[in-house]
Amino acid sequence: MTERLRIATRKSPLALWQAEHVAERLRAAHPGLEVELVGLSTQGDRILDAPLAKVGGKGLFVKELELAMIDGRADIAVHSMKDVPVDFPDGLCLPVILEREDPHDAFVSTRYAHPSELPPGARVGTSSLRRQCQLAARYPHLLIGSLRGNVNSRLAKLDSGEFDAVILAAAGLKRLGFAARIRCVLSPEESLPAIGQGAIGIECRSGDTRVRALIDVLDDAATHTRLRAERALNTRLQGGCQVPIGGHAILDGDALWLRGLVGEPDGSRVICGERRGAASEAEALGVQLAEELLARGADAILARVFGNRN
Numbered sequence: 001m002t003e004r005l006r007i008a009t010r011k012s013p014l015a016l017w018q019a020e021h022v023a024e025r026l027r028a029a030h031p032g033l034e035v036e037l038v039g040l041s042t043q044g045d046r047i048l049d050a051p052l053a054k055v056g057g058k059g060l061f062v063k064e065l066e067l068a069m070i071d072g073r074a075d076i077a078v079h080s081m082k083d084v085p086v087d088f089p090d091g092l093c094l095p096v097i098l099e100r101e102d103p104h105d106a107f108v109s110t111r112y113a114h115p116s117e118l119p120p121g122a123r124v125g126t127s128s129l130r131r132q133c134q135l136a137a138r139y140p141h142l143l144i145g146s147l148r149g150n151v152n153s154r155l156a157k158l159d160s161g162e163f164d165a166v167i168l169a170a171a172g173l174k175r176l177g178f179a180a181r182i183r184c185v186l187s188p189e190e191s192l193p194a195i196g197q198g199a200i201g202i203e204c205r206s207g208d209t210r211v212r213a214l215i216d217v218l219d220d221a222a223t224h225t226r227l228r229a230e231r232a233l234n235t236r237l238q239g240g241c242q243v244p245i246g247g248h249a250i251l252d253g254d255a256l257w258l259r260g261l262v263g264e265p266d267g268s269r270v271i272c273g274e275r276r277g278a279a280s281e282a283e284a285l286g287v288q289l290a291e292e293l294l295a296r297g298a299d300a301i302l303a304r305v306f307g308n309r310n
């Protein structure tokens with residue numbers, strides 16, 4: 001009997017690229033396996049006219065895909081780890097994380113090669129409070145505006161002249177063939193990436209041993225360790241995509257280096273910290289760093305940001 005696997009995916013070009021990438025890797029690992037995509041539209045895709053922070057609700061992009069797995073319409077879901085909330089619904093788990101693509105933020109502009117070249121009053125588009133916070137802290141003379149939609153439509157808003165520059169994840173641009181549009185990749189010192197940025201994860205039903213046997217081969221241990229630290233930081237901070245939180249871990253052999261950031265959306269305050277330890281301590285490093293940031297004032301910032309949400 002032919003083995004089949006159905007992948008639930010959003011229908012944005014980036015989501016489809018990522019799901020197709022996983023499908024190809026699975027076909028290569030298991031010759032004869034039939035892999036099929038099940039395209040779904042999610043709440044996050046439908047609400048395009050408000051900044052994400054205002055729309056609120058964790059997992060805007062994820063819930064619909066999870067329902068499909070619970071209903072048995074699909075076997076796995078492929079996610080950008082950046083969009084996956086820290087807690088999972090009962091009956092689902094996320095056991096596989098693929099090797100990370102470039103995790104950094106990218107600066108895209110026609111006229112300017114780096115954010116430092118932008119003149120006072122230049123308009124920069126970003127949908128993320130994290131990017132906005134770090135940009136405003138360093139360059140208070142910029143006008144930062146909200147930029148929603150998928151990667152393709154965000155680039156179109158730059159090209160139409162609505163913005164002088166936009167900041168997007170390097171990973172999404174590279175995957176969709178827009179690497180040449182990147183004027184510079186921002187270092188973690190300039191813009192600490194989002195927790196999970198650049199990594200793709202695979203979610204499935206807990207205890208589905210047939211599916212686990214097929215997908216486990218795609219797991220990348222080093223990326224998985226880095227994300228354990230980053231996601232532990234996020235769990236302790238109770239963060240979502242609607243708060244200005246950054247977190248990025250680097251693994252060198254067994255040495256794990258985790259950096260974290262919580263800031264005011266307008267950049268008036270940025271609290272940064274870091275922890276170093278062994279790979280086996282990934283979660284503990286995340287929790288400890290979160291507690292340090294909370295004690296240094298992140299608690300008040302997060303309470304205010306959450307309080308402002310509708």
Ligand SMILES: NCc1[nH]cc(CCC(=O)O)c1CC(=O)O
Pocket residue numbers: 080081082083151167168169170171172196197198199200
């Ligand atoms: N929030 C949307 C989203 N989710 C994941 C990526 C990029 C790909 C990745 O991080 O793996 C993007 C686009 C962006 O932030 O520019």
